[in-house]
Amino acid sequence: MVADKIERLYWRTVLTITSIFTIAWFIVTYVVHAFAPQLHKIVVNGAPLNWWLIQGSISIGIILAFLYALVMNNYVDKKFYKNRESGR
């Protein structure tokens, strides 16, 4: 069935995008902070780099959340369900 196939393809796309964003989230949340002792030795704009990464990670997180919403809303959903009112 055609509708069935679209559904499966849509879900696979969602999972791919979710994985990519989850990896990005994992890097900004954990990977960079795991290196805090090394980054502590680098001073940027008067303060150690590990300190800046707290505010940096939050800022990138905000960007990730908006980017995810924009990609899903304006690209993925439209491509697969262009003629459908979204879930009411």
Place this chain on the structure above:
Amino acid sequence: MIDVVGIGFVVATLLVYIGIAVKMKAETVEEFYVAGRRVSAIRNGMATAADWMSGASFVSMAGAVALLGYDAGPFLLGWSLSYVLLAMLIAPFLRKYGKYTIPDFFEDRYYSKIARLVAVVMTYVVSLTYLTGQLAAVGVVLSRVFGVEKSIGALIAPLLVLLYSSFGGMKSITWTQVAQYIVLITAYWLPIVLVGAMLGLWNPIPHIAYGSIVGEVDRLYKQLNVLEGHTWTEPFVRGIGKGSGELNWLLTTAGLMFGTLGLPHILMRFYTVPDVRQARMSVAWSLLFIGLLYLTAPVYAALASYKILQDLYAVAMPLNGQPIEVVKEALMKEAWVRKWMVTGLVGVKDLNGDGIFQYPKELFVHKDIIVLGLPDMYGLGALVAAFVAVGGLSAALSTADGLILAMTTAATHDFYKTLIKPEATEKEEVRVARIAMVIIAIVAGIIAYLQITNPVIGAYVAKTVGWAFAFAAATLSPAIILGIFWKRTTKEAAIIGMFVGLAVTLPYVIGVELGFIKPVEVLGSKIGSIAWGVVGFFVNLIVTIIVSLLTPPPPKHVQKLVEDIRKP
């Protein structure tokens, strides 16, 4: 003087909240539970941010950063970046599911009333402990402004919430929370805007330009030997939740994140937007609005620490070994220290009772001084200080609203309407909801009163707030995520998984906090109580997957439900 200004501010803001609530009164069940699903993404973002950021976030978050330096990172990161996961893994799907409560989802997805009951119980465990903390915070602000006893303030607090939330459930709460968000964020930013101008930090914004002050704080930490030679920004030198080390830092961040994903009073906000697209956008807006406070907390911490190091530590250091009274007198030469020493938020504490001052451990700084005291440290005047207090009050009230509503819907919709009297009419349901709300608010008020007046109860309640995250991470969060992303998850698996998750978490969290159990050591890190929530999360996940594979797959209509949820 502060009284007139403070009372004026408090009364004015409360009147605005009540006015909004009366105007936005809910008439139908749809309006009472989910605000008619007409809340736009940006407005829901503000309401969620107000719901999320408690009186403690407003008053104590910057203080935690000041005391723990870089090691307070898990609170800042865990409580904000969890929203990235919320946007991708939960919010849009819950919206598509589109009923009223989180227990609704549990019964439908796990085709059993037991699943609903477990979700109701967890809603109460998480929300009630949280709520008493909020009411206590309102009590503190009311006592500061009106001069009533803190305990009486905590008793009055739920009545204030009732004044505007019982009118119209989610519909009026959403609108008051939007107003409360605007008040709290303005109050939080105002001192930073002013001090930033005073110190020339507006190039381009204080959040970037304050780097030089962070560097100064680090230098003073070394020079004044505040932390045995360590600096403020040095990573992994201070403990969190009775644990310590790098691994504990990372796991605590994860524990707070996974816990956030299972908090019913936040999740239910995403039922109120019109559609799936708005749900995604509204999580992003929520995170932006939360970020406006979380990104500012480190600036507070640095500016206040800089003053505290100069006016307290630098003055007290040469007086090591002098009588306590001499040190007190020397510190009181500074006006802001004198003012706040009376309240007990800063001062000298003779820990060993020998009358002799020992630097630095007998110097005392309470974390709440960072936000409440900053206007005085930089001489901003009583007006600003009063406005900051109103911001703290708004933050506490807005979180209390959401929690009371979450418990009200659990009592009315999930318990009364579903399990006791399914034939209740819509009118009846709304009436029962209003009564339930009054009872819940009064019970919470009494617990908050006991928390303040009885130190033993107070000590337990303070700890349970942190536990709420560990429990949510070990029970609700995995069941929700697997329920959406794995069709094969069965009811037996989800229920067993939640119980095993709780069984793995409960003894360790309580044992470690109360000192019966020694924290487990891994790779030189001690795993603290909050971090342990991650263990509960993954144990639950694994148990649920294994049991699912051993039990018959969910019925066709449940599999169909999952497929429907996934479609936008």
